[in-house]
Amino acid sequence: MLLAALPAARAQDGGAAAGPPEAGTVAAALDQVTIVGSRARNRTVFDSAVPIDRFGAREVENALSSGDLGAALQDLAPSINFPRIESSGAADSVRGIQLRGLAPDQVLVLINGKRRHASAVLDTESSFAGIVPVDVNAIPPGAIDHIEILRDGAGAQYGSDAVAGVINIVLKRARSGGSASISYGAHHTDFEPTDTTKTDGHTTTISADYGFPVGDAGYFRFGAEHRDRNPTNRAGRSDAGWTSWNATPADLALDGQVVFKSGDSEQRNNYAFYNTLLPVAPGIDAYSFATINRRKSDGSAYFRYPGDPANVPEIYPNGYRPTTKGDMTDVSVVAGLRLAAAGWNWDVSARHGGNKFRYGLERSVNASLGTASPTSFHLATFDFDQDALNADLTRELDLGMPVNLALGAEYMHEKYRSSPGDPASYAAGPFSAAPPGAQAGPGLRPQDAFDGSRSVRSVYADIESDITPRLLLGAAARYADYSDFGGARTGKLSARYKFTDTFLLRGSLSNSFRAPALVQTGFRFATLNFNSDGTALQTAALLPASDTLARAFGAQELQPEKSTNLSLGAAWRPQRNTSVTVDAYRIRLRDRITRSSDLQSDAATAYLAGIGRGDIQSVAYLANLLDTTTKGLDVVFNHDLPFAGGKLDLNAALNLNKTRIDEVRQGSAALARIDPSLTLLTDNNLFRIRNASPRSKLVLGADWQGERWSAQARATRFGPLKDFSYDEEAEMIDGVHAQRFGAVWTVDVEAQYRFTPRLTLAVGADNLFDRYPDRVRETNNATYGGALPYNFINPVGLNGAYYYARLRHTF
Template sequence: MNRPAIPQHSVPATPRRLALACAALFAAASTATAASAELASPAVLEPQAPAGGTADAAPMDQVTVVGSRARNRTVFDSTVPIDRFGAREVGNALASGDVGAALQNLSPSINFPRIESSGASDSVRGIQLRGLAPDQVLVLVNGKRRHASALLDTESSFAGTVPVDINAIPANAIGHIEILRDGAGAQYGSDAVAGVINIVLKKARSGGAASVGYGANHTDFQPTGRTLTDGRTRTASADYGVALGEAGYLRFGAETRRRSPTERAGPSDAAWTSWNATPADMALDGQVLFKSGDAKQDNGSAFYNALLPLAPGVDAYSFATLNKRKSDGSAWFRFPGDPANVPAIYPNGYRPVTHGDKTDASLVAGLRFERGAWRLDLSARQGSDKFEYGLSNSVNASLGAQSPTSFHLAGFRFRQGALNLDATRELALGLPAPLSVALGAEYLRETYRSSAGDAASYAAGPFTDAPPGAQAGPGLRPADTFDGGRHVVSVYADAESELTARLLVGAAARYSDYSDFGSASTGKLSARYKLADDFLLRGAVSNSFRAPALAQTGFRFATLNFNADGSGLQTAALLPAADPLARAFGAQQLKPEKSTNVSLGLAWRPAAATSATLDAYRIRIRDRITRSSDLQSGAVTAYLAAQGRQDIQSVAFLANLLDTSTRGVDAVLNHELPAAGGKLNLSAALNVNKTTLESVRRSSDALAKIDPGLSLLADTSLFRIRHASPKSKLILGADWQGGAWGVQAKATRFGALKDFVFDEEAPLVDGVNAQHFGAAWSVDLEAQFKLNRQLTLSAGGNNIFDRYPERVRQTNAATYGGALPYNFINPLGVNGAYFYGKLTYTF
């Protein structure tokens, strides 16, 4: 088994070190308690919702859990920009059931790119905050860190990242969502580079709800001239609350969602697309052979959220989520005459179907209590993500007619367990407000393991003129599996107070020690100054870090992808940086990404029903981890053959190759007014951002020995980092409620972007043949009608005007012989309009 090396300068973390950290924390608490004769406050560390209510306060007056550990800090008073989306807003955004899609619907700072026909990435999609990578945003649930996915993204615009699978959180469990749009590594640790998303679970003490829903895409698809109805989605969910004592609660529920696939591929030009244009290949000319669109998915989820008062000032709490998901994706079509085909098995060619079987579970339990003047929170959490990857309708052509057609390719499992101790209090120091102090310590243990596929999935059979291994694979070999783990010990301190009646200042510091790469220290200073009671300036400067995920240090897999000029497909191996073959091409041990974040903004509330915010930011990231280019050439092929690796044609690995800078502006406007006998809330939110490359490390001495003409990062690899995310996003919303009726309308404008195309006649942009894709609008509409006090009917649509992104240049090279008429990276997606209905019963 391969295990990550432990640097000599690093001191391994142990439970004993956590005990020492906790002892130091309690010593500091005792000293501070003796120095102050002041304090009496409840032991609740987060605001509690009314017993049965879900009503939200005015948007700028809402209390936030994330961003500040001071009690009763509101969104308006915060030193950094925070969005809070209540139960009604979240519920309206969850039409499709995807939490990631809901976040994109809610916030202009978030995008949820759709990947299709990309193997395992059909199963897990990450979100982007402020145009950065999916693993550069931290996700919390009830203020506790959420574990990452076991699956490394191999083929999206941010290949090499390991996102949190946010869609594994049950949609019907969500009470409200908070988004901190600022670097927060000093407060929350690794990954909080772009910001933090905190998902707060429902906690109502009584009552419940059950709902059933149905939706489908209905679209006029121009590339085939057909009207399509697909993507049929059936949902059912229920949740219920039980009172525990006078203030406790148990909220639990479950949901199921089944979605059929969508198909948005165009007819193929067989003469261009097939390998050698045999008569059997040409018989398929003009047919839709490839797959583009959403994968088939079956989802089942369950959750609970509980608080149990044990004694005055002592509360036990626990919450858990479980998600089971099966996804069927698609790989490239193999024509009958393709060398990867066995005509005796597939006389008419075949398109492999990928299968992802995913289990995601999380459990948190803790105790909140008082010790003197301190409010303490002692908690333990365990999270795991398991992914089994398989294939059907495939073949290992090197085995000939004896090949199986279904394969298990690999298994990946990530586990994360932690113990946390957090302590907060207020100190009276003669300031206009008490000094809010927070101290904390954490011990974290992570493990990552991969398992091999079936022997037939990676075998090199007797037919040497055919590619070895399963098509859309090959599977993971036993010699290439990984079994590793690490320990992390962290301590932090956080303080915040109003130094004057108008000036609020906050400071935070954190120290983390990782057993596999050493230590990291982060800090943050923030301030808010009230020019008037309803007009304030705010700003922050901080540094954060993102530790390499265990999956990034141990993940390996092979995928079928385009060769250098897009004229054909080849097997590309993604190797761990520690692999000897990767080292031969210049790979080095991964280092943590380090970032600095500067923000400056203002918030204005000219009236009780009106608020406006404007925030500018700059995020500089050093040693950014990215996937190298697929290193391929005649010299590489010869070198791989000499190493006995004829099964692959190119090599790639993860490395710290980039320094980037992202600059942007967020603007949010809300206004509420009476209208038509009800209440109308109008909103407008805008994000504008741009990422530039400050430094790129393209060469290595090792690579130069194999082929001096190759670069670790080709222009195409860099292109998407700079251009593949919209430079702007605007959301205009209107929400009216009156009597038995409710209506919401939302228009979203995704700004222009660029992507490379395999078309030598396309314009050159930054040295790459590329296409500019103009801005795209999407309009969503939903209406609710209360049939009676308990029964509500909802109906609506997303993208109701059936808009698509701008089409790819209509050439065979750009569309892969007409098969892929749309570029998949546009957040608008390629599915067209989606219409749905839902019936909800409350009790």
Template sequence: MPRSTLPALPLPLRRSALACAALLAAMPAAQAQDAPSPDAPAVNLAAIDQVTVVGSRARNRTVFDSAVPVDRFGPREVDNALASGDLGAALQELAPSINFPRIESSGAADSVRGIQLRGLAPDQVLVLVNGKRRHASSVLDTESSFAGIVPVDVNAIPPGAIDHIEILRDGAGAQYGSDAVAGVINIVLKKARTGGSASVSYGANHTDFQPTDERKTDGQTVIVNADYGVPLGDNGFLRFGAETRERNPTNRAGRSDAGWTSWNSTPQDLALDGQVLFKSGDSEQRNHYAFYNTQVEIANGVDAYSFATINKRKSDGSAYFRYPGDPSNVPELYPNGYRPTTKGDMTDVSVVAGLRFASGPWNWDLSARHGGNEFHYDLAHSVNASLGAASPTRFHLSTFDYDQNAVNADLTRELDLGIGAPVNLALGAEYVRETYTSSPGDPASYAAGPAIGAPPGAQAGPGLRPQDSFDGSRSVRSVYADIESDLTARLLVGLAARYSDYSDFGNASTGKLSARYKLSDTFLLRGSLSNSFRAPALVQTGFRFSTLNFNSDGTALQTASLLPASDALARAFGAQDLDPEKSTNLSLGAAWRPQRNTNVTVDAYRIKLKDRITRTSDLQSDAATAYLAGIGRSDIQSVAYLANLLDTTTTGLDVVVHHDLPFAGGRLDLNAALNLNKTKVDGVRQSSAALGQIDPELTLLTENNLFRIRNASPRNKLVLSADWQAARWGVQARATRFGELKDFSYDDEAELIDGVHAQRFGAVWTLDLEAQYKLSKQLTLAVGGDNILDRYPQRVRETNNATYGGALPYNFINPIGLNGAYYYGRLRYTF
């Protein structure tokens, strides 16, 4: 291509694109260097030729033949990415279109974290297990970049149960229902009929932490798992297993300027100057998992199947430090101040059972499922200062419980309509019943005691009051139709439609048109146009909680109460009933396979979202404070609620390159994947008549909040990976580049970007490396490291205390995380 025809991309994007091109250009030359060795392992079927479950209900549809972009990551890739045992982090490592930001010191978000697909919110991606919808969490995310969402807790799925992962990067609401706005992630469980495996691994973060000039070793993690397969009949199987993962916490907080961060700078406060008092890092966790996956023929042509997962998780997070002289302290209990510990105790259960059989030309799949998530939220090392020295130091804040029960029928068949190729027809119906309850905390957790001037309620709480508890339910009925056929030898066309009726939000119809045209056997064009409908989650309609967070200018902390839109106080501040989110998704792409072991895919997308649900800013001002005091709510300083405030457009491009070749007596797989992504805010609802009566100057979303929504994920991300396997040795290497990020700054001297004081955080490369050696046919030793170059995101500006007095030297939204290098060893025995 002449130089004058190159697109005028920004320098970081040009470098990313050139890296992809360089890898592709090097492939034929590398292939010519080595002839296949007789000792080399057999060539695995390329991922692009594997049959996929998502994206099409036609049987034997491969990734390459699909009309929509699908990624498939096999057992070896998944196993390597799961070195730390964290599925969310593994998905981020595998797919450039996925990010997994790690918010710290954030209460419940220390325990439950969601993933982003294509820059959208974590509740705008649908998660399936074995093709069946996964239930969401019972906890609403109150403090991340996408505050107000209810994600699926992917880390509740047993990592050791996973065989492979499929990612559909396309809107699929008409095919799979609500939430499939950005796409679909399908986790496929192991189903081998015989044999088993057991492994034990140990790892830890070992890092040079420059803000405190320390060499830290923490985050010690032990993982033990085992699974086994039992044949049932001629073709049936039972695969089951268990896993335990225990992780120590990490801390990447800096030394605090006590004169700035303390409330009133008492001598006892100032004596703590220069110490690490706050916590920013991963929480302590204890995870226990179990699973089974089974299928058995119970009659001629009738298969019964079932699978289940269970996760029991205990997490200890951290809140902000309270100084000795702070009004929230009781010196008799904490003469040196204290840092409350948030404690999450979660139980997550999913069970699916069904029958598959043929009746005439129809293939039937009848199933029932139950999903439940219960979260007990507690506090330790805290105090209700209004109760004085009589206050307890441990509190139960609330219990949140979400259950989803469903039955569904899926029917497929082939029709001969005389067009030269069969028409694949799929029909289905589903009934879902959801319930959600929240129960109050201990009386001491929300009590307003007699101490004058002391804030009521437990610090890092307060607990949920009895009058604020919630008990709600709803039902959803859906029907769908899906047809797909090769109209000609080159043209594939698919149509899908779904009708859903919600007992609380009315009904909606969605549709999808997809097509793929083969210009040749090795080059095809593809595209889709669809609309999706995401009803507000039941948890979003009933969740309420209060948290301690920064005020609008970052100079102090305040208690903010998040209320459901139906609450009378929220209504006084302008809340209205939530409406469903609506989206349209356009995708255009191409796939090219110049030779059997090389393929390239390019897909562009545009996702328009209307009535996007988000958390308002903390609605706080002198007038709001006076209003709250006037109605007897001086226990809180601000109000927030969920509302349909935004219209956005997200545009992007995905590029994936794959090549495999014989190399050094083994087989080498090379991959490059690039995601470019940008979100634009098209419209904002900023005020209401009710809010104007309290304070005409208040707005529902500050410019800082809008800035983060536009810039909450990297504009570009590049993943380069190489996997070499020989008879006894194996090596995997993965380099990931997270592009530049921007986030608002509390420093009023920071650069003005789009009218907001903000900081640019430069691109960061990470390198992961693992080597395996087969000590015997059954025993394999692996050693490796994630982020072995010990890279961190760019530090927050230190001027004007943008780091909260030095306590928080790093911005949490960067998906590279704050933990530095992680090294591990793993021993696996197969039998």
């Protein structure tokens, strides 16, 4: 639902500064009117009853050095992580962000205050497998003016998904002028596992935007961007005798070579956007904005050795590594009217969001077809559409005290369709000794395709009042009715008390309701993954809970997730250019939707073979398996001062975060009939859920701006991590073999020189000192025979240092 209308004032962006800025940036940022967190028109970041971060254009541009918005958000906010996945199929194309340690589908993303649609692809293999994230990297980076992050539960205010908080991305809206930029960068790193120096991941970005006035107060801003990113590879040398299936002479001839891949996919992104406001009559404004992203990604699956049963030696005498192909189109369009009538401010709008993902393979084979097999396959198409109509009304009342009242209603309709792959991608051919279906697939079968829809009706009321000049109270309530999951009521209470003009306490209590995403109810696919002890790969079918085979393995109808969020904090501004905020939070999640473990055993394999499903070795599905509690603390410090003829901004931000598992629902009578030893979540799965993100993250930043020169530096400490290990001699932690990974510091720097007031050159480095996480234990082939020397869950990533240059011209 539209949830937080833009301020009525038609803000205009300033041009490039011709000289050093004045001190007082901290005060200016704190006094900015916020779009999220409050519907009161004049509520500032400092005055808000909930913690809000606001990152301006300069901060955002610097953090976007690599072009990934998800990575930029991780750099900007200590409460956000953007974990990378390795050799993971569709996740090479679509990745989600975490806020406060929760799953990526538990943060709501807005554009100009309007809900952003989710992806059409369900995450099947990350630490939060089973979720449907918003693909923030589909938002044009060059379109962003500033970013606001509400770090608080806000389901009653903004609807489902706002469990951990809200990210609002505000598009550029300057009435005149434009900018054009070109940047180039690459990773350059000393890679210890292979004792080589690598230069890869070459990235070129070309971006331009322009605005012109419409009438006396309107504007039309538009732009486009193109980005090419070459892949990276951080795989190690493989022990062919261990990683190959049969250890044939042809397999062993590849011993000690880098045949696997672990790193970023190759991507080609094209973006476009517009943002416009048109005064159509006194007191009536029409507005519209849109974004589009076309992304093609080439990822990588696991290597198949020459003697592997999944190989056809006549086609690949030296083995092969399938290339996963992602072709994604993402479109979002919003249009509406803002007007004042009968004492109310109206915002009536319609929006459409669509995400289509076409999934394919190259350099693969369906070995059961023998030499007749093609080598390229279309595996499936996933298509998600979301359309909505909404109305939001606000007015200020004088009831002896100022009261801001907001009311709203929305009708939303969602559609999700999956289409089958090529017949050869799922065929079981005449060579029964070989696995059927395309390798790194198989494709979606026609009988497994899905076509479903649902509607959601919701209403809300939001009231906020300065009871006294020092006491602010707020309350919000929402009712939503889902055509497939029924109705739910949510609410929120918030308060802020100013002891002085420079010190306040704030807190909130809320509950949220998140119905299963439509994609979660219908998505199915098969992927290649490790078996339970990491000694081999297996084809695992991920099925919807409604599927007959999933029901045979114990699946039950998905239920909505419910959560409660409690926060308490303080904000202090001891002087105009200094601020400190401290906010503690507790988030309780019940009936958390999670992907089950791969249900695989000899008994399960026999059962699958007995019903004619020998094409898969294990079954998984989504279920409400967990209750969890996440506790944490956010601390943010900002200070600016005159320095060396310019202005120096200093900041520090800390996030402490811990997730506890309160309850696990492990089995059912149906599953026990197949194999009583099977459990829905293994100890390894539970261990990763508890430890999927660092328990601490610290960001230290400095930004100096002078007459012609300016410089930025940011040091980030990702705290220690733990993850399960396939090494049976590894330390036992919480009942599983696990490895501890130490904290990692990274340093990012950038320097800019302004040749003219409009032409600026920037050069910089991310991860300047080429830091990597700790190596995975090499004993007992915990690295999969040396192929995967680093654990992928550490947010610092696996690519090493990245160097870049950017030339920007404003006009």
